[in-house]
Amino acid sequence: MLADDAPALPLDAQGILELAARSMFQLFSSVSQGMFLVDRSGRIVWVNEGYQRFLPDLGFSSVDQFVGRMVEEVIPNTQMRRVLDTGQPVLIDLLTNKAGTFVVSRIPLRDDADRVIGAIGIVLFDHPETTLQPLISKFALLQRDLDDARRELARQRNRTLAAAAEGERRAKYTFASFIGSSPAAAEVKRQARRAAQSQSPVLLLGETGTGKELLAHAIHAASSRASGPFVSVNIAAVPDTLLEAEFFGVAPGAYTGADRKGRDGKFKLADGGTLFLDEIGDMPQSLQAKLLRALQEGEIEPLGSNKLVPFNVRILAATSRDLSALVRDGRFREDLFYRLHVLPVRVPPLRARRSDIPALVEALGEDLALRNGTPPAELLPDAMALLAGQPWRGNIRELRNVLEQAVMRSDSQSIDAAQLERILREAGVEPAAPAPVQDPGPATEAEDESRYLRPLAEQVAELERKAIAAAMKAHGGNKLATARQLGISRATLYGRLENPD
Secondary structure: OOOOOOOOOOOOHHHHHHHHHHHHHHHHHHHOOEEEEEEOOOEEEEEOHHHHOOHHHHOOOOHHHHOOOEHHHHOOOOOHHHHHHHOOOEEEEEEEEOOEEEEEEEEEEEOOOOOEEEEEEEEEEEOHHHHOHHHHHHHHHHHHHHHHHHHHHHHHHHHHHHHHHHOOOOOOOOHHHOOOOOHHHHHHHHHHHHHHOOOOOEEEEOOOOOOHHHHHHHHHHOOOOOOOOEEEEEHHHOOHHHHHHHHHOEOOOOOOOOOOOOEOOHHHHOOOOEEEEEOHHHOOHHHHHHHHHHHHHOEEOOEOOOOOEEOOOEEEEEEOOOHHHHHHOOOOOHHHHHHHOOEEEEOOOHHHOHHHHHHHHHHHHHHHHHHHOOOOOEEOHHHHHHHHOOOOOOHHHHHHHHHHHHHHHOOOOEEOHHHHHHHHHHOOOOOOOOOOOOOOOOOOHHHHHHOOOOOHHHHHHHHHHHHHHHHHHHOOOOHHHHHHHHOOOHHHHHHHHHOOO
């Protein structure tokens, strides 16, 4: 608490802001490892006592030799010029030069007209290899994981291109394709990754349009069968009379009009890999018994043949229907249900992962732009809030359809809520209210005092989180625009959002 004889705070807002600026300047000057100021031209005009200890390593014997020089001349590898040119802060960065390696911040200074008049450079930590070893180790691990993922994606791409040239079937997606960092999305990816390490059947459950087929591709791509074929069949899209031939194949000359060479079925085509049975709940009962026998015996009998053909296939199945209810109604065999229901993975609907909508909108928008050869559309904040508030009964597939219509029908690169409302109503959907953005309430006096008694690293991390949150809100959740404004890469932004601490 303040002493009784302490001077009262100014009553006007400008006075409070000036006092806060002086307090923060004094705080950073006293607790940082060093600090300096440059003017608009990039000329160093002041250094504090802490920074002076770095001058001998930089080749200067006195402050007078250092002050008055252009920042690029005296601090090798500095990025201060970029801050002056863009007016955007660099809150956390690593700087390495002949004086050592440092964790630094660079913050632009502005006048009352919001013009950049200079910048402040702060050395948060020197010798980060010791003081920040846990963070550096974590970053190194993440970097290795990222490098491994990039190499795996490159291998997947090369395998896909080679498979396409050879007419083979390969997985099109990996877990990186399943976009989202919400708790629901993280949990389904965790379960799917565990399932990928097994050889048991996997049953993907969830509403239509949630991404079950994408996860099936990802499970195969992450499994020990990734080098084998990935074969899928949509049971609901094949007439009942053709399903048996589709699954088991046809022997040469099995019936009038049959190919004299015969035809391989999906089980044969998937041998050594994965067979994905989409919409398994739509399988006719006449075929369920034959499918169960094939799974139990590991062999099939093509139509018109008396010869049993062994196969080695891992089964993935998916359905948007309630299989348990179908079993109770006698429309789905109970023994087949238990044969498939070994590793169930329930894929959440989009309304259960609303926080993923901005990332999905960005990814879908970039895909649409790539397909159409146009720049990505920019959703205004009211449009993003409207999307976040919808129930999305068609899930991601419905979201993509709405976005595609908005892009195709818009005369500009910006899309507002009114445009989306018209598209939803034309589709027979009454738009729900936009999802509200919850702002934190004002801090109490005790909280306001205690926030400056924490370690500097915590205070800097909090400022960084607030800066990211404000930029994300200003750009309606568009990560590309947010990263550009903050002067960081999109990969760095994703890392901050997924691991805010």
